[in-house]
Amino acid sequence: MRHYELYIFEEDVARQYYGQESKLFYLFLEHEKARGPQKEILRKQIEYITKPIPSLFLQQKLKQDLLKLEGYKKKKNTHVIDISDRDSKAELVIGSDALYLTADGSFDVETMFFEILRKCEPTFFAFTIEEHRYGWLKPMKQEDLLRTTQV
Template identity: 80%
Template structure:
């Protein structure tokens, strides 16, 4: 079964504000996926406002640094692929200007390799799967960070 994820980078203040309320962020994207017309445009603008552009060059460099020597890895422009034949598993990461799109099949190990690299690049990466209703931060805020901002 194929797994599809979308990944966005949230503005730091939004990530802190919605810590523990990730379902609200997920439902914003879910609603955007369902509606059309002017309602879709309004939701798209809201999403643009709370998310940051993808630092494509930085991500390309980090992926190349971390995966360049891995035999199962290959890249073509903004598409990165890890295919592990022995595990019958494959993950494809596409880097766009506003989001990342990850498609995976087989072992969870292949997508985890991408997630591990991405979470070191940016602290507020939010990933979700519309089909599976799964969502969360790649790198959860530490409780002490959360408490520190609430005490200000």
């Protein structure tokens, strides 16, 4: 089973750390391990560089794009894709500051969620602590970086 957390970063932070995604990942990793006052300091740093989740917009977009898909179910803030013939299932929970995705089986089911989300926000960052995998759902293009750095 794969567990992902997804955050939306402030655009200036995303530009600044493009190509240095490991630094962002290790911030979340340290937060996961920390205890007491250090955990609170790291939580505040994460809050400062990330944006709140646009829950209503994401709910509407996911429902609109997945409604016709056989095996899709929605209950409150939870969206589930269950493709039984591929023995694959993914569950996306929308929180106030992060999304939580759990997937099992084929990578296709989580990719369905990722494809929708990357169209909604340009700075979605996903990671899995267990596997130390991380990255942008929609990597920036070189032209975008040049445009923003030549002010």
